[in-house]
Amino acid sequence: MKVHLPNSAFLGNINAFLKTIDTSNPEFLQITSNNKWISVHPVVLCIVASLGIEARSRNSDSPVRCERFTATSKHYFERMGLFKFLELDSEMTITEHESAGRFIPLTQIKNSDSLSEFIKEMVPLLHLEKENAEPIKYIISELVRNVLEHSDSKNGAIVSAQYYKKSNTIRIGIVDSGVGISKTIRRSHRAPTDLDAIQLALTPGITGTTSKEGGTEYNAGAGLFFTKSIAKINRDFFVIYSGNTLYKLLREKGKDDIVLHSDPLDDNHTKDMALPHWTGTVVGIDIELMETAEFTKLLDAIREIYTTSVRERRKAKYKKPTFI
Amino acid sequence: MNTIKLFPTVGAFAENKDTARDMRINEIVPILDKGESLVLDFENIDSITQSFAHALISDLIRKYGIDVLDRISFANCNKTVSKILEIVVDYMQ
Numbered sequence: 001m002k003v004h005l006p007n008s009a010f011l012g013n014i015n016a017f018l019k020t021i022d023t024s025n026p027e028f029l030q031i032t033s034n035n036k037w038i039s040v041h042p043v044v045l046c047i048v049a050s051l052g053i054e055a056r057s058r059n060s061d062s063p064v065r066c067e068r069f070t071a072t073s074k075h076y077f078e079r080m081g082l083f084k085f086l087e088l089d090s091e092m093t094i095t096e097h098e099s100a101g102r103f104i105p106l107t108q109i110k111n112s113d114s115l116s117e118f119i120k121e122m123v124p125l126l127h128l129e130k131e132n133a134e135p136i137k138y139i140i141s142e143l144v145r146n147v148l149e150h151s152d153s154k155n156g157a158i159v160s161a162q163y164y165k166k167s168n169t170i171r172i173g174i175v176d177s178g179v180g181i182s183k184t185i186r187r188s189h190r191a192p193t194d195l196d197a198i199q200l201a202l203t204p205g206i207t208g209t210t211s212k213e214g215g216t217e218y219n220a221g222a223g224l225f226f227t228k229s230i231a232k233i234n235r236d237f238f239v240i241y242s243g244n245t246l247y248k249l250l251r252e253k254g255k256d257d258i259v260l261h262s263d264p265l266d267d268n269h270t271k272d273m274a275l276p277h278w279t280g281t282v283v284g285i286d287i288e289l290m291e292t293a294e295f296t297k298l299l300d301a302i303r304e305i306y307t308t309s310v311r312e313r314r315k316a317k318y319k320k321p322t323f324i
Numbered sequence: 325m326n327t328i329k330l331f332p333t334v335g336a337f338a339e340n341k342d343t344a345r346d347m348r349i350n351e352i353v354p355i356l357d358k359g360e361s362l363v364l365d366f367e368n369i370d371s372i373t374q375s376f377a378h379a380l381i382s383d384l385i386r387k388y389g390i391d392v393l394d395r396i397s398f399a400n401c402n403k404t405v406s407k408i409l410e411i412v413v414d415y416m417q
Contacts, residue, residue, distance in 0.1 A: 116340050134371050134404065141339040141373050205415065217383035218345060220412075222374050295371075299407040307414040 001026055001051050005033035005077075009040045010171070011237035011248070011284050017044060018246060021276045023051075027059040031066040031086075038071045042103075042160035043173025043239075043284035045080055049106050050175045050280070052086040053155050064088060080160060081105035102127050102163035110156035115144050118159070126163055126170060134295045135230050135287060136161075136170055142223035143174045143283055149219070150208055151178025153280055169236070169288045176280040181242040184208035194243030195273055202228055202240070202247070202264035205310035222306065225262075229302050231285050232267060233258050241282040246272045260301055262309035326355045326362040327399075331369055338372040344379035352380075356388060356395060367400035377412045385416040 002022035009017035017040075029051050055063035064086045069077065074090075077083065083090035085106045104125050109115050119141055123133045140159065147157035153176040161172040182197040188211040191197035200206050207221030215221045224240070231238035231249055235258070238249040250268045252258055261267050328351050334343055355362045364380075366372075384392050398409055 112340055112342050116335075119337060119339065120335075130370070137337055137339070137371070138373055141337075142375060145339075145341065145375060215378070215382075217386065218341065218379055220374065220378040220382065220415075222378070226374060296403040296407050299404065299411065303407065303411045303414060306411060310415045 002030045003048055005038045007034045009044045011239050015272050018275050029055040029064045033069050035070045038073050041171050042162050045082055045160050046158040046173040046175035049085045049158050050177050054177055104161040106160045108156055108158055109144055132289045139227050146223050147176045150184045151176045153178030169286050171286050174283045178280040180280055194245035198247045204262050204306040229260050233298050236286040239284045241278055244275050244277050246275055260305040262305055327365055329365045336370045338369055338376045341375045341379035344376045348380055361395040363397045363399050365399045366405050371404045372408050374408055377408050382416050390417055
């Protein structure tokens, strides 16, 4: 496998980075990087860490090869725990100080209790105010639980987040190397392509665990829809990449009220269906703190579209007796 | 009246749906099966996820019918908690 850390890779321009991932020869991971400056979204770090874990699980003899980072921003990767995660000696020493403290280094979460612990520790790490913390905690809980319940990932979820002062934004990455969305959704629904599967996974009330509208006693099929809705109401990016396909919710411009849609293809989005195959699922999201709508107002909007959508689909499936 | 306080088990952010399912099966269902009523007390809980609320109450509505809500009361819910509970009750009808 090969991955190159470019000069810049955030959700707006992430396609170019994803296109360069080479997943052939999974026993080895070769990491190269821009030699002047590297600035990347936490989801990029999660992807690299996930590839490193995959290589390590297949090969115990030097599975990760990383050329020496020369970029002046190289210390960021040390702080975020990338080299530690890949079991590489970065030969860097860093001094921890408060101003650089608003981040969550790469973390592997393998079970439900670890997730609960992680969420408790996460809020002070990001120095979040209570009202800003709610959607962030919510998103991480729902997305990581999705991984733990549906992905069959032996490596759990890889999570990382960073606060960006200039844009006042928390950027979050959650990555797994499990079975991917298509396989999960096809357990109960027809989804010929990766895009069909992503579309269904983002639709409220649809889960891979049942074909019933509204889910089972344990799964409602709502986690990804809620997450996308939080991004949409906040006019932020949300990306999901699985199989060969990337779905990207674009940032809404203007000041008009945001309208939520149950069908993600009705949202302002782009899609790329010719990317290198990612076995599991990659999710990246940005949440601009100043734009965080009051969480309860956001829930009102979600309630309306969620309930209407599930009821309409139930009604469409309602069968009447045939009298002849 | 039977009262189940959630905070000691789930903490201020109720998101662990395994815990929600265990509470439903081990604490709530036995009370309802006896034909009794109960109060779910959300005191000190700042927020819950929809997944938690779903795992806690959706199967009660499925199993006993929507009238089960005449026997379950929700106490000390802040705005976030009450709105998420409303979402689950809404789509279960």
